[in-house]
Every structure is written in C-alpha cells, then in structure tokens.
Amino acid sequence: xxxxxxxxxxxxxxxxxxxxxxxxxxxxxxxxxxxxxxxxxxxxxxxxxxxxxxxxxxxxxxxxxxxxxxxxxxxxxxxxxxxxxxxxxxxxxxxxxxxxxxxxxxxxxxxxxxxxxxxxxxxxxxxxxxxxxxxxxxxxxxxxxxxxxxxxxxxxxxxxxxxxxxxxxxxxxxxxxxxxxxxxxxxxxxxxxxxxx
Ligand SMILES: Nc1ncnc2c1ncn2[C@@H]1O[C@H](COP(=O)(O)OP(=O)(O)O)[C@@H](O)[C@H]1O
Ligand SMILES: Cc1cn([C@H]2C[C@H](O)[C@@H](COP(=O)(O)O)O2)c(=O)[nH]c1=O
Ligand SMILES: [Zn+2]
Numbered sequence: 039x040x041x042x043x044x045x046x047x048x049x050x051x052x053x054x055x056x057x058x059x060x061x062x063x064x065x066x067x068x069x070x071x072x073x074x075x076x077x078x079x080x081x082x083x084x085x086x087x088x089x090x091x092x093x094x095x096x097x098x099x100x101x102x103x104x105x106x107x108x109x110x111x112x113x114x115x116x117x118x119x120x121x122x123x124x125x126x127x128x129x130x131x132x133x134x135x136x137x138x139x140x141x142x143x144x145x146x147x148x149x150x151x152x153x154x155x156x157x158x159x160x161x162x163x164x165x166x167x168x169x170x171x172x173x174x175x176x177x178x179x180x181x182x183x184x185x186x187x188x189x190x191x192x193x194x195x196x197x198x199x200x201x202x203x204x205x206x207x208x209x210x211x212x213x214x215x216x217x218x219x220x221x222x223x224x225x226x227x228x229x230x231x232x233x234x235x
Contacts, residue, residue, distance in 0.1 A: 054150035058180040060162040060173060063200040064188035064220045068103040071131055071159040075109055078129040078155070086123055087111040087131035090138055095212050101133045104214065117142035120149070127154060135160030136170035137210070143175045150181075164209050165202035165218070167226070188220035192229075199226035 057074070059067045071087075078085050089101055091113040096102035101111045111131075112123060117138045124130055130149055135142060135158045146156050162177070162185070164170045177183050187196040197220035204217050211217060221229060 053155070054153045055155050055181040056146050056150045056176070056179060057155070057157045058173075058177050058183045059157070059159040059186060060177060060183065061186040062163070062188050062197050062220045063161065063214075063218050064104055065186040065197070066103075066188070067159040067161075067186055068101060068133055069105060069107055070184070070186060071133055071157060072101065072103060072107050072109045074157050075129065075131045083128040083155075084126060085129045085131065086127045087133070088114050088120055088123075089133045091115050092137055092210075093134045093212065095214065101131075117145045120145050124149060124154065129155045129157065132156070132158045133160075135176060136162075136164075136173050138172055140172050140175070142172045143179060146176065147179060161200065163199065165200055165211075166209075167199060170209075190222040190225050191219045192221060192225040195222040195225075197222050197225075199223065201226055201229045 059070045061067055075085055075087055087101060087109060089111045097108070099111060099113060100108045102108040111133065114120065118141055120130065132142070146158065149156050158176055160173050160176070161170045162173050187198065190197040199221045200218050201221045202211070202218055
C-alpha cells in the first residue's frame with residue numbers, strides 16, 4: 039500500500055489537491071503538517087505556510103508542535119490574505135484551520151483549482167465535541183482526509199476528544215496540557231459527567 043503522504047507524485051508534480059489532517063489535540067496534526075511541508079521543500083517545491091494570527095501559543099511567527107518541531111509561517115488575520123501570498127507557490131500549508139473564517143473553504147478550492155497542493159491541519163471537534171469552524175466543510179471538499187489520534191491520558195486507547203480541564207465555556211481558548219487532555223470516547227463522556235457534579 040502506498041501511503042497518501044508517500045505518494046511521491048504529490049511531491050513532484052504540480053497538481054491541485056486538498057489534503058486535510060484532522061483529530062484531537064496532541065494527535066500529531068502539526069507534526070504531520072510539518073513533515074509533509076519539509077518533504078515538499080526537499081522536492082524543491084515552493085512552499086508557503088499560514089497560521090491564524092490569534093494563535094500565539096508557542097510563537098508569534100513559527101508553527102510549533104507540542105514536541106517542539108517547528109517551521110516558519112506567515113500569521114494572517116483572515117483567509118482572504120492567503121491569496122495575496124500564493125501567486126508563485128506550489129504547496130500551501132495551513133495550521134489551526136479551525137480558527138479561520140468560512141471563507142477558507144472557497145480559498146482552498148481556488149488554490150487547488152489553480153494547481154496548488156493545499157495541506158490543512160486542524161481540530162475537527164471543539165471541547166464540547168461539536169464540529170469546529172470550517173473543518174467539516176474542508177473535510178467534505180478534500181481529496182484526502184487523514185484522521186490522526188492522540189493517546190487517551192486516562193486509559194491508553196486512541197483519543198478523539200479534547201477535554202477542557204478548566205472552567206471556561208467559550209469555544210476559543212488557547213491552551214495546552216494545563217487546559218486540555220486528549221481522551222477516548224468513554225473517558226470523555228465520564229469526564230464531562232464528572233464536570234457537571
Ligand atoms: N496524550 C498524548 N498522546 C499523543 N501525543 C502526545 C500526548 N501528549 C503529548 N503528546 C505529544 O504531542 C506530540 C504531537 O504534537 P502536535 O503535532 O503539536 O499535535 P497536535 O497538532 O495534533 O495538537 C506527540 O508527538 C507527543 O510528543
Ligand atoms: C478543543 C479546543 C481547543 N482550542 C484551542 C487550544 C489550542 O490552542 C488549539 C488547538 O491546538 P492543537 O495544535 O490542536 O493542540 O485550539 C480552543 O480554542 N477551543 C477548543 O474547544
Ligand atoms: Zn480512555
């Protein structure tokens with residue numbers, strides 16, 4: 039079997055496509071995005087990586103994984119800015135896509151229709167288990183969706199959910215291990231019940 043990300047034609051041929059990497063927090067989305075972008079650079083592709091300017095968690099500029107892998111990026115406020123930076127580009131990477139406006143769906147389609155490979159990483163669900171921002175539509179229009187998993191910190195199974203461990207009901211709350219833990223479905227349901235007590 040040839041893995042999507044090891045299909046070398048994607049790294050060398052200029053062919054428009056949309057790849058989505060989704061999952062819970064700590065599932066390796068950013069690491070996988072960085073890995074694909076670095077491979078594209080080795081293949082002498084012209085790459086540009088974007089992140090929402092609101093995500094200042096580890097760095098204002100770089101994209102940084104929980105394991106401290108990093109790559110330079112361009113922070114932007116709205117999805118429309120992506121089109122201003124991508125005239126001579128072969129591969130576009132987008133991290134934390136859940137924080138972007140719904141215009142991102144049309145932007146990604148436009149890029150792919152113009153022959154650009156678009157690689158998007160983002161949370162599929164918020165801490166309540168609801169679909170997050172433009173991610174459901176991005177999954178729908180993608181050529182390929184990779185769902186990655188963290189390890190449930192309570193039982194060691196695969197985790198799909200990001201449980202918020204601090205009291206705050208807003209959908210947007212930047213954070214890491216002090217604010218969130220990855221859980222499997224069973225452990226997430228039990229944790230949410232316990233939070234109500
Ligand atoms: N419970 C966990 N399960 C898996 N990885 C974890 C966990 N807690 C911390 N990590 C670390 O997080 C890294 C993945 O980080 P990252 O790519 O930034 O994830 P994401 O972007 O999905 O939040 C792993 O390589 C691992 O070192
Ligand atoms: C679940 C959830 C998360 N967030 C924030 C917390 C982090 O800053 C990012 C996710 O980063 P990661 O690279 O996937 O670890 O999103 C949020 O604002 N609201 C939520 O419900
Ligand atoms: Zn569990």
